[in-house]
Amino acid sequence: MRGFWPLFKRELLVFYATPLAWVLAFAFLTVQGLHFYALLASIASSPEVSDQSPLQAFFGETVILYFVQFMLVIPPLTMRLFAEERGRGTIELLLSAPITPLALVLSKYLAALLTYVLLWFPTLFYVFVIARTGYVDPAVVATSYLGVFLAGAALLAVGTLCSALVRSQFLALILTAFVILLFFVGGLFTFLTKDGTVAHAVATHLSLWTHMMDFSSGIIDSRHVVFYSSATIVPLYVTTRIVDGWRWA
Amino acid sequence: MLLTAEKLEKRYGAKVALAGIDVQVAAGEVLGFLGPNGAGKSTTMRILSGVIGADGGRVVIDGHDLADDPIAAKAALGYLPEAVPLYPELRVVEYLAFRAELKGVLRKYRVSYIEEAMQKARVTDVAYAPIGTLSKGYRQRVGLADALVAKPKLLLLDEPTAGLDPAQIVEVREVLRGLGPEHGVLLSTHILSEVEAVADRAIVIDHGKVVAAAAVTELRAADPAFLIGVSSTDVALALLKPFAGRVVATVAEGGAVRVALVAGSAEGRDGVAEEVVAAFVGGGVGVRSVVPERPRLEEVFLALTRSRAEQP
Ligand SMILES: Nc1ncnc2c1ncn2[C@@H]1O[C@H](COP(=O)(O)OP(=O)(O)O)[C@@H](O)[C@H]1O
Ligand SMILES: [Mg+2]
Numbered sequence: 001m002r003g004f005w006p007l008f009k010r011e012l013l014v015f016y017a018t019p020l021a022w023v024l025a026f027a028f029l030t031v032q033g034l035h036f037y038a039l040l041a042s043i044a045s046s047p048e049v050s051d052q053s054p055l056q057a058f059f060g061e062t063v064i065l066y067f068v069q070f071m072l073v074i075p076p077l078t079m080r081l082f083a084e085e086r087g088r089g090t091i092e093l094l095l096s097a098p099i100t101p102l103a104l105v106l107s108k109y110l111a112a113l114l115t116y117v118l119l120w121f122p123t124l125f126y127v128f129v130i131a132r133t134g135y136v137d138p139a140v141v142a143t144s145y146l147g148v149f150l151a152g153a154a155l156l157a158v159g160t161l162c163s164a165l166v167r168s169q170f171l172a173l174i175l176t177a178f179v180i181l182l183f184f185v186g187g188l189f190t191f192l193t194k195d196g197t198v199a200h201a202v203a204t205h206l207s208l209w210t211h212m213m214d215f216s217s218g219i220i221d222s223r224h225v226v227f228y229s230s231a232t233i234v235p236l237y238v239t240t241r242i243v244d245g246w247r248w249a
Numbered sequence: 250m251l252l253t254a255e256k257l258e259k260r261y262g263a264k265v266a267l268a269g270i271d272v273q274v275a276a277g278e279v280l281g282f283l284g285p286n287g288a289g290k291s292t293t294m295r296i297l298s299g300v301i302g303a304d305g306g307r308v309v310i311d312g313h314d315l316a317d318d319p320i321a322a323k324a325a326l327g328y329l330p331e332a333v334p335l336y337p338e339l340r341v342v343e344y345l346a347f348r349a350e351l352k353g354v355l356r357k358y359r360v361s362y363i364e365e366a367m368q369k370a371r372v373t374d375v376a377y378a379p380i381g382t383l384s385k386g387y388r389q390r391v392g393l394a395d396a397l398v399a400k401p402k403l404l405l406l407d408e409p410t411a412g413l414d415p416a417q418i419v420e421v422r423e424v425l426r427g428l429g430p431e432h433g434v435l436l437s438t439h440i441l442s443e444v445e446a447v448a449d450r451a452i453v454i455d456h457g458k459v460v461a462a463a464a465v466t467e468l469r470a471a472d473p474a475f476l477i478g479v480s481s482t483d484v485a486l487a488l489l490k491p492f493a494g495r496v497v498a499t500v501a502e503g504g505a506v507r508v509a510l511v512a513g514s515a516e517g518r519d520g521v522a523e524e525v526v527a528a529f530v531g532g533g534v535g536v537r538s539v540v541p542e543r544p545r546l547e548e549v550f551l552a553l554t555r556s557r558a559e560q561p
Contacts, residue, residue, distance in 0.1 A: 002320060006350035010336075017338055089334035093395070096298040097351050098324040247302050247319075 003099025004107050011081075011111035020076060021115060028073055028119050036126040070155055075176040077115055078159025081108040082243070083169040091246070101244040105236060109160045116152045120145070140218040147215025150224070151208055154231035155180055161235040164242045183208050251276045251311055251325075251403050251433040252297065258305035259292050259457075266292045267303070268457040274403065274433045279425070281444030281451035281465065282437040289457040290437040291331050294407045297435070298328040311402050324353060327396035327432075331407040333388055337381030341372055341391055344380055345398050352399035362398055370394035370424055386417035393424060397432075404434045410443060422446050474509035475522055476501055478537035479529060488532040489525065496521060507542070 015021045085091040094104060130136055159176040166172050187207030193200035204210050211224045252274040259267040267289045274280045284290050295301045297308055299319050308315040311325035336344055345363045354362050367373045370393040375383060380391060389409060396404055409425065410418045425447045428434050436448060444451045445465060452462040479485040485506045489498040494511065501507040508525055522539055529536050 002353065003351050006347055010347050014336075014338065089330065089332050090336060092295070092298075092300045092328075092330045092334060093348070094351075095300045096323060096326070096328040096330075097348075098320045098353055099351060100320070247299060 001100060001103045001106070003097065004103040007094075007099070007104060007107035008111055011108050012114065014080075015111065015115050024073060024076060025119055028069065029122055031069065032123050032126065036123075036129075070151070071177050071180050073116065073119065074152065074155045074159050074180065075173045077112045078156055078163050078176060079169045079173040080163065081112065081160055082164040082239075083167055083172045086167045087169065095246060101240050104243055105160065105164075105240045109157060109236060109239075112156050112160065113153060116156060117149065120148060120152075137218060140216065143218050143220055144216045146220065147212050147224075150215075150228035150232075151211065154228045154235075155183075157232045157235040157239075161239045161242075164239045250274065250309075252435065253309045254293075254297060254306065255308075256306040257293060257296055257303050257308070259289070259296065259301075259303050266457055267296075269306070270454060270457065270459055272297070272435065272452065274435050276402065276433050277430050278450065279429050279434040279436060279448045281448030282435055282454070283439070283441065283444055283451055284437075284454040285439055288439075288454045290439075290454065291407055292457075293454075294328070294331070294405050294435075294437055298326060298330075298405050299323050300328075300330075324399075325401055326403045326405060327399065327401035329392045329396045329404075329406045329409055331411065331437075333392040335380045335388060335391060335395075338379065340377050340379055341367070341383075341394075342376045344391065345394060348395050349398045352401075354399050362400060366394040366398040369397055369427065371420065386413050386420065389413060389417070389421060390424065393421070397428075400431075402433060404428060404432045406434065407437050408439070409436070410438070410440070474507055474542040476505045476507050476538075476540045476542055477522075477525065477529070478503070478505045478539075480504075480535035480537070482506055484532065485529055485534050488528050488534060491528075492521075492525065496525070505538075509542075 082091070085094065127136065127141055155176075158179050159172070162175040162179065163169075163172040166175065183206070186203060187209035189203035190200065190207045190210055193203055205223065205227065211221075211227070214221050214224060250273050252272065254270065254272040257267050257270040257272075259265075270289065270293055272280070272282070272293065282290055282293070292301075296303045296306075297310075297315075299315055299322065302316075308322070310322040313321040313325065315322040336347075339347065342363065345366060346359065349359050349362055350356075364373075367376060370390040372387060372390050372394050375387055375391075380388065383391065389412075393406070393409060396406065406425070410421050413421060422443065425434070425436065429449075436444070438444060448465055450462075450464050453460050477485070482500045482504060486498055486500070489496065489506070489508070492498070492508075497509045497511060499507045499509075508521075510521060522541075526536055526539060
C-alpha cells in the first residue's frame with residue numbers, strides 16, 4: 001500500500017479545490033431539502049393516510065429519486081479519477097513512482113467515497129428535524145444510512161472502473177450513468193416477473209429498489225450486504241488489474 | 250552499473266519500435282541517448298521508468314530487477330517524461346511536496362530536499378505560483394525539480410530542452426551540466442550539440458536499434474578526413490587515383506581537396522595523410538596546408554543513421 005496517503009490527500013485536495021464538489025453538494029442538498037420539505041408537507045396535510053413512517057418515506061418510497069441522485073452524484077465523482085490522469089499524461093508520473101497499483105486504486109476510490117459520505121452527512125439534520133416532530137426509530141435511521149452507504153460504495157466502485165476503462169472523462173461519466181441506469185431498469189423486472197420464478201429471484205437480488213425498501217424498513221438482509229460487498233470488491237479488483245496491466249501494455 | 254537494460258524489444262501492432270536495445274549507465278555518468286524523431290527514445294525511456302512494459306528484455310536499476318521488484322527499482326529513479334505532464338492546479342511547492350512524499354522521502358527531509366531540488370532546477374522564484382500559470386521553460390524545470398526531488402541515483406530525462414527558446418535551452422543545459430557527479434543520467438535528445446554540451450558518452454539509436462556507442466570525443470573522430478590546400482585540384486585528384494578504395498577524394502572550397510578515409514578502414518588517418526602529401530609533392534603539386542577535419546557530431550550522426558536506412 002506504499003503511496004496511499006499522499007495520493008489520497010491529493011485526490012481530496014483536488015475535489016475541494018475545484019468547483020465540482022461544491023456544485024454537487026449545493027445541488028444535492030437543495031434537492032434533498034426540497035424532497036424533505038415536500039414529504040413533511042404531505043404528512044402534515046394528511047397524517048392518518050400514510051402507513052409509513054416519515055423516515056421510511058424519505059429513504060424508501062421515493063426510490064426513483066434515489067436513482068436520479070445516484071446518477072447525478074456518482075458519475076461526476078468518479079469520472080476524472082483515472083481518465084483525467086491518462087488524458088493529461090500525468091499517469092506517467094504515477095506509474096513511474098514507487099507505489100503499488102492497489103494503493104493507486106484505493107486512494108482514488110476512497111477519496112471519492114469519503115466525498116460521497118460527506119455529501120450525505122448534512123441530511124442528518126433533516127432526520128433530526130423529523131425526530132423533533134415525530135417518532136424516529138434509531139435502528140431504521142442506521143439501516144437506511146447503511147443502505148445509502150453500501151449502494152454508493154458499490155456504484156462508486158463501478159464508476160472507478162469505468163474511469164480506468166476510457167481516456168475521456170465524458171465517456172467515463174456516460175458509461176457510469178448507463179451502468180446505474182441498468183441497475184434501475186433491471187430492478188423494474190421485479191414487478192414484471194412472477195413471484196417464485198428464477199427471473200424474479202434474480203431481479204429481486206439485483207434490484208437496488210428492493211434493497212432500499214428493506215434497508216429503510218430497518219431490515220439488514222445479509223444477502224444484500226453480500227451483494228453490495230461483491231459489487232464493490234469486484235470492480236475495484238478489476239480496476240487494479242487494469243492499472244497493473246498498463247505497465248505491460 | 251547503475252542501469253543495465255538488455256535487449257529491449259517493443260512492438261506496436263506490426264510496427265517494431267524497439268528491436269533489441271542495450272543501455273548501460275554508470276553511477277555519476279551522463280549518457281547521451283541520441284536518435285532522430287521516431288527512433289524509439291521515448292519508448293525506451295518509458296520502459297526504463299516502468300510506465301510501459303517491454304515485449305522482451307530486462308531492466309535492472311541499482312541492482313533491482315524492474316519486473317520482479319518494481320518498487321525498489323522505481324525508488325532509485327527520477328523520470329522526466331517528454332511531454333512534462335504536471336498538475337496545473339497545484340502550486341510548485343505543493344506539487345513537489347506531493348511528489349516527494351509519493352516517492353517515499355521521509356518527512357524530516359522533505360522541506361530541505363524540496364528546497365534543494367528547486368534551487369538546482371532554478372524554480373525557487375516561482376515556488377508559490379500555480380503550475381498552470383508558468384511558461385514552458387519553467388514547467389520544464391519544475392518537471393526537472395520533480396525528477397530530482399527524492400535524490401534518485403538515476404535520472405531519466407526525455408528531451409528536456411525540446412520546445413524551449415534559446416535562452417531557456419541555455420538555462421536547462423546549465424542545470425544538466427551540474428547533475429553529473431551526484432546522479433547517473435540518461436539524457437535523450439535528437440539534438441547533437443546537446444550531447445556535445447553535457448554528456449560524457451553517447452549512444453546513437455535509429456529504427457529501434459543501437460547504431461553507435463562511444464565517448465563523445467570518439468564519436469566525433471569517426472570517419473576521419475582531412476583538407477589539403479593544393480596548387481591544382483585537378484592534378485591532385487589525378488594523383489589520388491592509386492588510392493582508390495582507401496580514400497574518397499572530393500574538391501573542397503578554396504582550392505583544397507577533401508580526402509576522407511573509407512568508412513570502416515583500419516588505417517590511421519595520419520599515416521594516410523603522409524602518403525598522400527608525399528604523392529602530391531612527388532607529382533609536382535604544391536601543398537599549402539593539411540588540416541584534419543573534425544566532423545561535427547551532426548555529420549557523424551547523419552552518416553550513421555543514413556547508412557542504416559540504406560540497408561533495410
Ligand atoms: N503508443 C504508440 N502506439 C503506436 N506506435 C507508437 C506508440 N508510441 C510510439 N510509437 C511508435 O514507435 C516509434 C518510436 O517512437 P518514440 O519512442 O516516441 O520515438 P522518439 O522518442 O525517438 O521520437 C515511432 O515510430 C512511433 O510512431
Ligand atoms: Mg520522443
